[in-house]
Amino acid sequence: xxxxxxxxxxxxxxxxxxxxxxxxxxxxxxxxxxxxxxxxxxxxxxxxxxxxxxxxxxxxxxxxxxxxxxxxxxxxxxxxxxxxxxxxxxxxxxxxxxxxxxxxxxxxxxxx
Amino acid sequence: xxxxxxxxxxxxxxxxxxxxxxxxxxxxxxxxxxxxxxxxxxxxxxxxxxxxxxxxxxxxxxxxxxxxxxxxxxxxxxxxxxxxxxxxxxxxxxxxxxxxxxxxxxxxxxxx
Numbered sequence: 001x002x003x004x005x006x007x008x009x010x011x012x013x014x015x016x017x018x019x020x021x022x023x024x025x026x027x028x029x030x031x032x033x034x035x036x037x038x039x040x041x042x043x044x045x046x047x048x049x050x051x052x053x054x055x056x057x058x059x060x061x062x063x064x065x066x067x068x069x070x071x072x073x074x075x076x077x078x079x080x081x082x083x084x085x086x087x088x089x090x091x092x093x094x095x096x097x098x099x100x101x102x103x104x105x106x107x108x109x110x111x112x
Numbered sequence: 113x114x115x116x117x118x119x120x121x122x123x124x125x126x127x128x129x130x131x132x133x134x135x136x137x138x139x140x141x142x143x144x145x146x147x148x149x150x151x152x153x154x155x156x157x158x159x160x161x162x163x164x165x166x167x168x169x170x171x172x173x174x175x176x177x178x179x180x181x182x183x184x185x186x187x188x189x190x191x192x193x194x195x196x197x198x199x200x201x202x203x204x205x206x207x208x209x210x211x212x213x214x215x216x217x218x219x220x221x222x223x224x
Contacts (some may be wrong), residue, residue, distance in 0.1 A: 032210060043116070043154070043202055043215030087153070089155060091213075098143065098162050099170060099207045104154035 002093050005026045006103035014111050019077040021106050023090030026071065030092040035064060035075045036107070038087045047088075048075070077108075085110045114138055117204050118216035125193040125223045131220050133188040135203030143206045145170070145188035145213065146178060148199040156203065161186055162209065191194045 013019040023033075031052040036044035037082045050057040050064045050073065057064050063076045079086055090103040119134045135144065145160040147170075157170030162182040175197060177189045186205075190197060200220050204213040 006154075033211060036213075036215075043204075046212035047216070062198060070167075091155075093210065095210060098160060099157055099160050100145065100170070100204075100209075100213055101157065101171075102147070102155035104152065109189070 001026075001036075002103075003030075004090055004101050004103040006088075006090050006106050008106050009104070010107040010109065012109040013080050013112055015082060016079045019080045019084065019108055019110070020078075021075040021088050021090075021108065023073050023075075024071055025073075025092050027092070027094065027101075028071065029097070030096045031095050032093040033064070033066060033073050034091045034100070036064075036089040036091060036095070036102075038089060039043055044089055080108075080110045082110050082112065084108060114218040116203055116214050118201075118204055118219050120219060121217065122220050123222070125190075125221065126196060127193060127223060129193050130189070130191050131193065131221075132190075133201055133203075133221075135185075135186045135205075135216060136184055136187070137203075137205040137214070138184060139205065139207070139214065140183070141205035141207050143181070143209045143216075144180065145206075146170065146176070146186065147202045147204065149151045149202060150199050150220075158188065158201075162221045195223045197221065198223045214215075 034049040038044040147155040159178040164183040203216040
């Protein structure tokens with residue numbers, strides 16, 4: 001039973017446009033959400049996070065939106081740059097549980 | 113400050129052989145995790161630890177054992193390797209389980 005779902009395996013976006021990556025979750029007890037970026041042959045690196053008490057968190061070109069009623073979050077990258085081409089993982093954490101659960105990832109291609 | 117270091121980076125095992133993957137972190141983090149990454153499956157949690165001397169099962173623990181004898185080290189053992197354990201293994205650590213996780217560079221394991 002997949003608790004964190006990223007239903008788009010890949011996404012292609014023109015350089016300079018907005019990239020929107022989506023993530024859905026099923027566990028209503030999740031209270032902390034994170035996005036990680038992964039380049040080939042490297043470990044994932046933390047990108048941005050959001051607590052369940054917020055509905056938006058912004059850091060430079062990256063913004064994460066959380067819709068708790070829909071159990072949905074999204075990562076917006078504006079403007080998209082070539083270096084953003086990577087696999088993006090959505091992850092969720094439940095405060096009383098010590099696990100961090102990841103989605104399957106979305107491969108983002110930024111087109112020149 | 114090396115962060116999270118995994119040893120070895122690559123390994124080829126024969127079916128039935130055993131091995132231990134070592135993860136070391138120098139950030140004084142309490143929580144440590146072992147994940148495996150397979151094509152189309154994302155990152156799946158194998159085992160994790162919330163402090164020295166503790167371990168717990170994750171999503172896919174079968175065929176693996178772990179130990180956390182020292183706070184800075186988290187060992188993942190395969191007692192009798194199987195081809196299904198061919199994967200890329202990532203170790204991660206967090207300060208307290210509620211903040212961003214730092215990942216190692218990964219270990220690519222092939223079981224033939």
